[in-house]
Amino acid sequence: MLYNRYWDRVLSLAYRKTGDRMEAENIVQDVFVSLWKRRESLRIKGDFSHYLFVSVKYRVLKVLAKQSAVRSVSLDMATEILDDSTQQYLDFEEIRERLEVLVGKLPVKSRLVYQMKNEDKSYKEIAAELKISEKAVDAHLLRARRKLRVELGSFLGSFLL
Template sequence: MRDYSGHSDHELIDLIKVGDEYAFENLYNRYWDRLLYFANQKTGDRVDAENIVQDVFVSLWNRRSELQITSEIAHYLVVSIKYRVIRLFEKQRTQRLNEEKSLSSFDILDNSTQQYLEFDELKQRLEKLICELPEKSAIIFRLSREDGLSHKEIAGQLDISERAVNDSLVKTKKSLSVSLRSFLNSYLL
């Protein structure tokens, strides 16, 4: 390695622009520790800090022929570190939001699946209870709840009084309510 320790930063940049690897190495050694310390203070993570500083120097070398540094190189490097830290934090934030979104949508899907299964089981239980009702009560209940017919319409179809329809529905609802309540209590406990 050539000794460029007596050269100024601007002289090193001029040599780097023409592809002098030794000048680049000298600049790298001159600023590595300070930049690593600065990046580590900002990120709180040594590995992230090392990656950021390494990326800044790699970028500097890759763009060497087109470098237009008008300020001090130390200032240029520190600003580059700041921008990379900001990009790292933005990337981490986006990743975290995506993970949270993924988890929450998974929870919603998982919860809705569970609710569907519970609803389906409740529906099956209700259907079984309706099938156990006396035939006329079951028909009246289905015409009311499934077909959406009024008491008057049901009475007309079955040739019974509206009062008989109402009494049957009240009795059926009470019976189903008691049976479903005991089912739900045993299910929830």
Template sequence: MYNYTILDDKELTGLLQNGDELAFTEIYNRYWTKLFAVAANKISDLDEAEEIVQDIFVSLWKRRNELDTINTLGPYLAVSVKYRVIKVLAKRGHQQKYSDYTQHIASLTDDTTQQWLDFEELRGRLATFVADLPEKCRLVYRLSRESGFSQKQIATELGISEKTVEAHLGKALKTLRTRLSSFLL
């Protein structure tokens, strides 16, 4: 039976390679606080710093058979923590960029949706205003704007002069502009 507290890192590493759980416990007790201090110094979230240190020890236990090249455990574990901290900070940076990107896309989507709703409301108002036009005016407007007829075609279709078509279309557009401008303000 060993007195684990007096063993050096090389001896503890040798015992750890053989699966000695008490050697692992001694390493854990010897280095946990130091490693936590290193992690907590770089990462403001203490829970995350603790998780980093715990992951280092889990990894140490899983890779215990590969430790024959390690002479001093302290520097090895400290470097491991630093690399994990760098990895976590890089991940945070990527997450922040992704979050910023998704917020930007969401704002564009939200804006597009709002524009579509505004357009639909405007189109509904326009339809109501067109329906309120006098009959001939409304008919001339629809043939011109909705069916794409020229003034000459409208005149032929309705059996009226082109000047009359022009007058009805001018009256319709003026009325609609006036009513829509009050709506858009």
């Protein structure tokens, strides 16, 4: 009887405060379920409608506080991810720049072979273009990679400290 008498007014109040019909329905339902569970021990002094509206307002505040906390945590996580990705990008750029400098210091043939291989050319294409054997392409590429690995390894060691 109390539910039928008041549900539409308290639902209207909850909806105005939350702006979400489903959330407002959940709040009203929770308040009435709570009243039903405590019906035997509950002693309301004064007007029942006043008690009911105050209960709904407190439940709305509780829900809004919870939503705000979730949004805050989500925002903090997003900010942390963005901050981390920005740092990762800067780190990557520094490593990429260092790699370019090191590639520039390679012997001419090794540098050409390395750059052509990074352009996804096959050993056969590189060999034909530079007029060397495929075995020579492999040797130049092996030397270039080994030198870069050593140089970048020492750079990364100091970079990560």
